[in-house]
């Protein structure tokens with residue numbers, strides 16, 4: 001008998017089929033067993049009536065435990081109350097393996113316990129819903145760029161130089177030479193626009209983040225577009241189009257998962273262009289008016305970002321940060337050289353920065369000076385400086401952090417639930 005997935009059950013109404021999966025739950029009422037089966041595509045109730053099956057089949061149901069693997073054969077019958085619209089009237093049950101003492105039970109577990117059992121925790125309905133939303137977000141990122149003329153460029157993970165400052169570098173020995181795990185693919189994307197015009201890179205990035213916050217991982221995924229002949233305003237146009245596309249795509253395709261996560265979708269529906277654009281100085285004014293203690297010139301903390309974003313009903317773009325707190329490659333504002341042409345997109349509902357980017361310094365001499373000011377090793381950037389020697393152009397780009405985006409769209413309390421196997425300062429296992 002052909003194996004059918006629960007997601008496709010409607011195509012088999014009235015037919016006998018076999019489902020393969022894991023036991024999520026079960027209950028009995030004397031002559032009946034109700035098994036809740038999940039197979040990764042959905043869950044379905046399977047009904048075993050003592051009158052319809054042989055004794056061995058009925059008895060096996062008594063032995064099945066949570067997370068036991070099994071194959072169930074039966075007839076697909078409509079059931080209005082069921083989430084899938086169907087249930088299975090079982091004719092045969094085959095246990096593949098009986099799971100003994102599954103550690104995660106329906107009772108409440110602490111975070112540390114769940115994190116230690118992440119390899120099993122993933123099976124819970126909440127976690128599978130999050131993973132499906134994550135998948136949808138990643139697919140939306142690719143679809144957006146693929147259908148807007150961008151070419152995917154895979155950038156290296158072993159790199160000779162820092163992109164986002166030297167304090168969060170992971171160093172590794174590369175055959176006797178020092179190498180660093182990539183903090184960003186940006187410098188290589190900048191090189192690639194000279195060949196391809198509009199590119200994006202998408203991969204894991206690494207930061208030795210010693211801060212334990214709900215927004216920081218040491219390994220996270222970033223998607224980074226880079227565009228030749230684009231200034232800061234073009235970059236903000238792209239960021240708002242892109243982010244809106246992602247959110248709308250999740251609303252369209254993952255309403256079931258958002259419902260399972262009890263996500264209020266009204267704030268997501270408002271995520272459409274144009275997004276408000278404010279300068280860093282205007283953002284500082286907002287903090288002052290809200291009596292937030294903040295030292296102007298510094299970077300915003302999570303709490304500051306929340307207060308700023310609370311003034312708006314959709315993501316807000318903050319631009320022209322003090323150059324002193326931004327990366328070496330950022331172009332300075334022509335009207336005020338103490339400001340950088342950088343932009344952060346702050347998500348609503350307290351999620352803070354999900355996108356960081358800006359216009360890049362395209363002038364050779366200025367960039368050399370910046371590399372010196374930032375105490376970066378000139379030799380490691382020789383190739384990067386070449387880009388300013390041979391046909392340099394104004395250009396811009398940004399990076400969107402996938403995990404922060406997932407946390408926001410799913411409204412999760414911490415980024416640790418947004419990636420299958422999170423890497424945090426004190427977490428390398430499983």
Ligand code: 4AD
Pocket residue numbers: 163164183184185186207209215216217218220222224225353354355356357358397398399400401402403404415
């Ligand atoms: O603002 P960041 O550091 O920007 C860059 O890396 C640029 N080179 C990107 C570019 O212009 N191509 O990081 C970009 C985004 C942040 O807005 C945030 O969403 C995410 O990456 N991010 C992190 N996410 C999880 N854990 C961390 N430790 C993160 N650090 C940054």
Ligand code: MG
Pocket residue numbers: 344353355356
């Ligand atoms: Mg940033």
